[in-house]
Amino acid sequence: MKTKYCLSLSLVFFAFYVSGQSYVELSVDNDLYFRTDHYYSSGIFLSYGKKKENHIQYWTFAQHIYNPSLRYTDDITIMDYPYSGWLFIQSEKEYLINENSSYSYGIELGVTGDASLAKTFQNFYHKTFLNLPELTWVGAQPQRIHFGIFGQINKVISLTNDIHLLGQVYSKLSSHTTNIIGRVGIMMGSKNLLPFKRTNINSNEDSTGIYFGTTQEYRPHDFTLSGSFRDDESALILPSIKYRNNFEVGIYARKDKWSLSVLYQIMSKFTPDQLFNKHEVLNITIRKSI
Secondary structure, eight states, X not given: OHHHHHHHHHHHHHHHHTOSSSEEEEEEEESGGGXXXXXXXXXXXXXXXXXXXXXXXXXXXXXXXXXXXXXTOOOGGGOSSOOEEEEEEEXXXXXXXXXXXXXXXXXXXXXXXXXXXXXXXXXXXXXXXXXXOOOOXXXXXXXXXXXXXXXXXXXXXXXXXXXXXXXXXXXXXXXXXXXEEEEEEEEEEOOOOGGGTOOOTTOOOOEEEEEEEEEEEEEEEEHHHHOOSSSOSOSOOOOOOSEEEEEXXXXXXXXXXXXXXXXXXXXXXXXXXXXXXXXXXXXXXXXXXX
């Protein structure tokens, strides 16, 4: 019991320890904007970055929460998605090839189960701010420590001064999630890479843009649905759809040292057991250069 809380507190301490760098960012995913609360219910990301001599160092502290559409049932036989929490930290290095392309790689460490604090956080938020009953969290995915490595390549091709093609290839190998993602989109206005969570942290140039894009993903392993690679304590295991895709549209604006992006995503099914064919999530990201 003490170990899981010590690990959670260590993750929080790490996030605040690296503050005071070249930028600070808060990014929030949520589906409550669309009067829903299921599947990928929410994500909160605190990020910090610092420009080094030949690269940019990123740190991210984040939490994901997943739950079924029937949130208040305690009968796991009718649940269309398992309860699951994912609390993790990432360290990533990005190298700029030129002003229009970069590559990065990193590591992540995190926990699922009670130590993710997902149940505690979600029920506190629902009860305190939404005046809703607590969710049951029956059959939640078990507590595990997860480790992974990941990398990505980002590229911008300017078709005109105001129209830019953005591309990304991302892959992760982890006991929590293993996937490969191809992402492509059009940015009209700014060629800033913020929709891919990449931006020139040294530039204070004012800019605005509108983004349209899509994400194509192959995910052979998803702990939130199938549990561990081995047969473990998962009470609810559902089949995972390996091929997934998103449609995205968003806006971006930067003024002085502040930037804001709002990204709307329509996600395809994660599992054939889902009662709803699509899932809508809104991401709001605020960044402050220091």
